Amino acid sequence: MKHAQIAVIGGGPAGLMAALAAAEMGAGVTLIDRNSRLGGQLVKQTHKFFGSEKQYASVRGVDIAEILSEKIKENPKIEVMLNSTVVAYYPDDGVLGIEVEEKKWVKMKAERIVVATGASEKFLLFENNDLPGIYGAGAVQTLMNEHGVLPGKNVLMVGAGNIGLIVSYQLMQAGVNVKAIIDAAPTIGGYWVHASKVARLGVPILTSYTVKAAYPNKMTGALERAVIWKLDENWKPVPGTEKVFNVDVMCIAVGLSPLAEILWQAGCRMKYVPELGGHVPVRNENMETTVPGIYVAGDVAGVEEASSAMMEGRLAGLSAAQSLGYDDGSCEEKKAEVKRELENLRSGPVGEKIRKGLSKLAS
């Protein structure tokens, strides 16, 4: 049985910051990630981040991953377990079950756990939605930005939130034709700065449209054609408004839902909050769930974006370390600073949805 003071599950923006913050206070940390490199989904983010210098604003996500991973490697308080997937939590004795390198089974008892497992892409219901060629937008980003392989020639992007807009722009940077971006909502959900970038390149953004059906190439069995149709003010499709696109790729960018399996296993109280992506853990202002000693941070705590994930990670890491007695007197001040940063990130009209979700969660 392995022992850890603080186990951080997930080495994305939230987990990396949680590990660094806990180690900064003097706690020993074991950071566990299923991939062969740290960074989570930061590694495919080629755009520059917003926020303040605390969240590495105007640095590209892929570079932030590099900066944080280096800091982790240099820190003697942090042990990193790569290629390691936490697949179980035994609530009776609080033991984690970890599959290492797909063959080895490791059990670990940790005094505190920070769950920063992120989120997975949602799906959309329409005829033939399982055809090869219909990919999550994040999947296309991984294929293209991490592995340098193009997803196809012509793309229909479904979803005009930030992911849909950013991935559309990145597809064009890589030389792929984006035929249109559609969204079921009557307005564009993403930031205007991202929307205007793709609009300037001549990509039509069709709001109040959804996918009616997809059709395969008879020879290959993969996507060849997509049909969309308009939605009325009651979100009902309007027959006769169909448009056809000859595309070999359709990207689904209709949001993410928290990867919260471990939290369910642990018996954390969960609440359904659509604004936060689905079922999210109830927690206090220190990011501690209803199961004492289990903290959460990042998308698993409510789908948001990487900058706030980093700040939540820092808050969870500081809190977990403090609860073990690691506090040189600076912890409260540091936590207050992080909370101010989070408030700033969530201020204004862009943070409205998150603020609403968080207030629902707290009620």
Add this chain to the structure above:
Amino acid sequence: MRIEEHPILTFKRGREVEFTFNGKKMKGFEGEPIAAALHANGVRVLSYSKKLKRPRGFYCAIGNCSSCLMTVNGEPNVRVCTEKLREGMVIETQEGRGELN
């Protein structure tokens, strides 16, 4: 189709290796996900569904959704979106849930 030039990124690729897909020889780069190597070779159908035998490709590309299960070196249900390509791998389309030997 591989990206050769990119305005922001440079790709650090492993050495070129050979593998087979349903008996056909193909080339890819060591250490990249099997699904990426297949995609670069024009292969998008990775398996057939259990009941209706519908073609399946990957969906999430990061090991979450299990849409990309294939038989690799005789072992079924390998998530090829995260499994790394190695020299001489024998990769096969999976029909249904696969059989354990």
